[in-house]
Amino acid sequence: MMVLLTYDVSMADASGPRRLRRLAKVCLDHGVRVQFSVFECDIGYEQWPSFKAKVLEIIDSDVDSVRFYKLGKNWRKQVEHYGAKPSLDIFKDTLIL
Numbered sequence: 001m002m003v004l005l006t007y008d009v010s011m012a013d014a015s016g017p018r019r020l021r022r023l024a025k026v027c028l029d030h031g032v033r034v035q036f037s038v039f040e041c042d043i044g045y046e047q048w049p050s051f052k053a054k055v056l057e058i059i060d061s062d063v064d065s066v067r068f069y070k071l072g073k074n075w076r077k078q079v080e081h082y083g084a085k086p087s088l089d090i091f092k093d094t095l096i097l
Contacts, residue, residue, distance in 0.1 A: 001048070002075040003041045003068055005031070005055070010063035023058045023066075026051075 005027055009020040027033070030051055031041030043051050052068065059066055071078055 001043055001045060001073065002071040003031075003043050003048075004071055005039045005041055005066065005068055007037050007055075007059070007066040008064060009037075009059065012063065015060070016063075019058055019060065019064065023055065026054050026058065 007023055009023060010016050011020075024033075027039040027041060030043055030047075031039045034040050041051070055066055
């Protein structure tokens with residue numbers, strides 16, 4: 001399933017940058033960055049519980065926030081892109097890791 005993940009990590013304490021890096025790495029392991037704190041992640045239904053648990057383990061829920069938007073199987077019809085940085089279709093475009 002396609003999941004749009006957004007986050008806001010507080011930089012008010014010394015551990016903020018570390019949480020931010022760890023969270024971005026987990027997201028990059030499962031998808032592509034489309035904005036600074038926004039990722040499109042292709043997550044299998046069987047991977048969803050562990051992915052979500054990893055993300056929630058990293059954040060400090062007292063000062064950070066994360067949102068998961070499940071776009072479903074017809075997500076291509078729901079996403080419109082305008083402006084700079086053309087979007088990458090991870091299912092059609094060649095992706096070299």
